[in-house]
Amino acid sequence: xxxxxxxxxxxxxxxxxxxxxxxxxxxxxxxxxxxxxxxxxxxxxxxxxxxxxxxxxxxxxxxxxxxxxxxxxxxxxxxxxxxxxxxxxxxxxxxxxxxxxxxxxxxxxxxxxxxxxxxxxxxxxxxxxxxxxxxxxxxxxxxxxxxxxxxxxxxxxxxxxxxxxxxxxxxxxxxxxxx
Amino acid sequence: xxxxxxxxxxxxxxxxxxxxxxxxxxxxxxxxxxxxxxxxxxxxxxxxxxxxxxxxxxxxxxxxxxxxxxxxxxxxxxxxxxxxxxxxxxxxxxxxxxxxxxxxxxxxxxxxxxxxxxxxxxxxxxxxxxxxxxxxxxxxxxxxxxxxxxxxxxxxxxxxxxxxxxxxxxxxxxxxxxxxxxxxxxxxxxxxxxxxxxxxxxxxxxxxxxxxxxxxxxxxxxxxxxxxxxxxxxxxxxxxxxxxxxxxxxxxxxxxxxxxxxxxxxxxxxxxxxxxxxxxxxxxxxxxxxxxxxxxxxxxxxxxxxxxxxxxxxxxxxxxxxxxxxxxxxxxxxxxxxxxxxxxxxxxxxxxxxxxxxxxxxxxxxxxxxxxxxxxxxxxxxxxxxxxxxxxxxxxxxxxxxxxxxxxxxxxxxxx
Numbered sequence: 001x002x003x004x005x006x007x008x009x010x011x012x013x014x015x016x017x018x019x020x021x022x023x024x025x026x027x028x029x030x031x032x033x034x035x036x037x038x039x040x041x042x043x044x045x046x047x048x049x050x051x052x053x054x055x056x057x058x059x060x061x062x063x064x065x066x067x068x069x070x071x072x073x074x075x076x077x078x079x080x081x082x083x084x085x086x087x088x089x090x091x092x093x094x095x096x097x098x099x100x101x102x103x104x105x106x107x108x109x110x111x112x113x114x115x116x117x118x119x120x121x122x123x124x125x126x127x128x129x130x131x132x133x134x135x136x137x138x139x140x141x142x143x144x145x146x147x148x149x150x151x152x153x154x155x156x157x158x159x160x161x162x163x164x165x166x167x168x169x170x171x172x173x174x175x176x177x178x179x
Numbered sequence: 180x181x182x183x184x185x186x187x188x189x190x191x192x193x194x195x196x197x198x199x200x201x202x203x204x205x206x207x208x209x210x211x212x213x214x215x216x217x218x219x220x221x222x223x224x225x226x227x228x229x230x231x232x233x234x235x236x237x238x239x240x241x242x243x244x245x246x247x248x249x250x251x252x253x254x255x256x257x258x259x260x261x262x263x264x265x266x267x268x269x270x271x272x273x274x275x276x277x278x279x280x281x282x283x284x285x286x287x288x289x290x291x292x293x294x295x296x297x298x299x300x301x302x303x304x305x306x307x308x309x310x311x312x313x314x315x316x317x318x319x320x321x322x323x324x325x326x327x328x329x330x331x332x333x334x335x336x337x338x339x340x341x342x343x344x345x346x347x348x349x350x351x352x353x354x355x356x357x358x359x360x361x362x363x364x365x366x367x368x369x370x371x372x373x374x375x376x377x378x379x380x381x382x383x384x385x386x387x388x389x390x391x392x393x394x395x396x397x398x399x400x401x402x403x404x405x406x407x408x409x410x411x412x413x414x415x416x417x418x419x420x421x422x423x424x425x426x427x428x429x430x431x432x433x434x435x436x437x438x439x440x441x442x443x444x445x446x447x448x449x450x451x452x453x454x455x456x457x458x459x460x461x462x463x464x465x466x467x468x469x470x471x472x473x474x475x476x477x478x479x480x481x482x483x484x485x486x487x488x489x490x491x492x493x494x495x496x497x498x499x500x501x502x503x504x505x506x507x508x509x510x511x512x513x514x515x516x517x518x519x520x521x522x523x524x525x526x527x528x529x530x531x532x533x534x535x536x537x538x539x540x541x542x543x544x545x546x547x548x549x550x551x552x553x554x555x556x557x558x559x560x561x562x563x564x565x566x567x568x569x570x571x572x573x574x575x576x577x578x579x580x581x582x583x584x585x586x587x588x589x590x591x592x593x594x595x
Binding site: 016017018019020021022024025055056059060061062063077078079080082083084087116117118119120121122123124131 | 262263264265302304343345359360362363364420422423460464498499502506507510517518520
């Protein structure tokens with residue numbers, strides 16, 4: 001695996017220990033998950049134990065330590081989506097994709113996740129495909145959505161990854177803990 | 180008809196742009212605020228009666244007053260955009276559609292407490308909100324509303340954005356501070372409170388986005404005008420996020436104290452398919468449910484407390500007749516078990532046992548005594564956890580058990 005981008009990402013934050021969360025997010029945006037080798041690079045560059053990086057990577061739910069599909073399909077099961085039929089949508093997705101929530105398809109095309117409230121309750125039930133929301137889902141709509149994604153042949157364009165905006169002001173001058 | 184205050188720009192084309200904000204009277208409170216002393220501003224906010232909109236309802240002026248006034252002490256302000264309470268989508272709208280209103284509130288607030296550095300902590304899932312924040316901050320710098328010597332006043336403020344990564348607990352202020360420092364988002368022991376020792380050990384004021392949006396209006400239109408909205412103890416406008424089985428889900432801004440019935444029927448268009456209401460969650464998933472006979476409850480801090488619930492974030496989830504309440508309760512319990520940070524045993528173990536037991540009951544595997552077990556677990560969690568997440572998990576389960584005991588008992592006999 002080509003991890004050339006990792007030192008570049010770390011350099012953006014000037015190897016600042018307090019930026020570890022932002023660094024991990026940028027790495028995940030690049031590779032769709034956190035490869036172990038990348039975590040090792042982060043630990044070495046920030047001069048922290050690998051266990052510290054691992055603590056972060058396992059605490060925050062948006063990180064994955066396993067490769068994920070090109071399309072990450074998230075079905076919202078927050079209370080509002082739940083009462084409007086979220087579980088039926090998840091059920092349909094599991095059937096259409098032939099995988100269970102939390103799994104990735106063998107061809108690495110899809111990852112299916114059941115997620116907590118995504119804060120778009122007025123559109124419930126909501127499905128996110130690579131963070132792009134599809135609201136007012138029905139079983140039929142869910143089937144159609146997967147058909148559409150599946151018909152996009154071959155090299156599907158990289159997920160519509162938002163170019164990750166950097167913090168607009170650097171933290172120079174802000175005291176660091178332990179210093 | 181109530182004239183919108185916080186959402187007055189929402190829906191206006193290009194409302195997120197600085198020029199549109201300016202053309203609609205934006206950034207006019209700022210020079211007025213900078214012409215006053217910090218003490219005057221703190222007094223104005225105290226007199227307005229503004230209370231935090233993130234869930235706890237703590238008086239904002241009092242919170243500002245806790246910050247040390249010595250200018251030699253470095254202080255910080257944090258903008259809590261980690262909106263995660265299920266059913267809540269107001270801060271998302273405020274940030275996506277009117278980010279400059281929030282920024283104006285942040286500048287005035289920071290000036291009032293003597294902070295020259297402010298941090299936005301935004302939920303990782305809010306990609307659009309993040310982009311809007313970054314653009315709005317850049318524009319505010321360019322026009323001289325941020326940076327050194329704001330509007331020639333000699334006061335300076337820097338503001339930057341930081342993303343969360345999918346942890347509900349980071350909405351709790353001390354957990355958010357930990358995360359901003361580059362650590363796991365585990366809550367801290369209080370005291371010391373953030374106003375004494377917060378971010379990087381410095382006095383820190385943490386406010387919810389909606390709370391901050393009120394500040395420019397209080398400065399511009401006066402605390403007496405503000406205190407005239409709502410009820411004597413719950414003043415000002417409030418955004419209610421209405422979802423679930425209603426015809427027109429969405430954000431509705433009304434004075435605090437608006438009756439729940441009016442919100443559901445006049446604004447959100449009533450219940451889908453004309454169904455009867457079975458239960459209403461008044462303030463997000465962590466608040467205990469209300470029953471149809473409580474629809475006349477005014478939506479303010481005191482009335483909801485009296486009704487045995489909480490205003491929370493003002494996220495109204497309407498549940499229609501025909502919904503399985505055991506399933507709803509199981510879903511809520513599962514959410515909190517998933518989001519428990521794992522630090523203290525009553526929460527880590529308690530929320531998991533709640534979820535497991537409800538799973539069993541929902542799927543028809545329930546055992547006699549499970550309902551007592553659930554009640555006992557709630558008892559063991561409430562008031563005994565390190566941070567409020569435990570209470571947030573136990574209170575809705577306990578209420579649901581009280582209200583729908585028959586339904587739970589029927590499930591133990593056989594699944595629905």
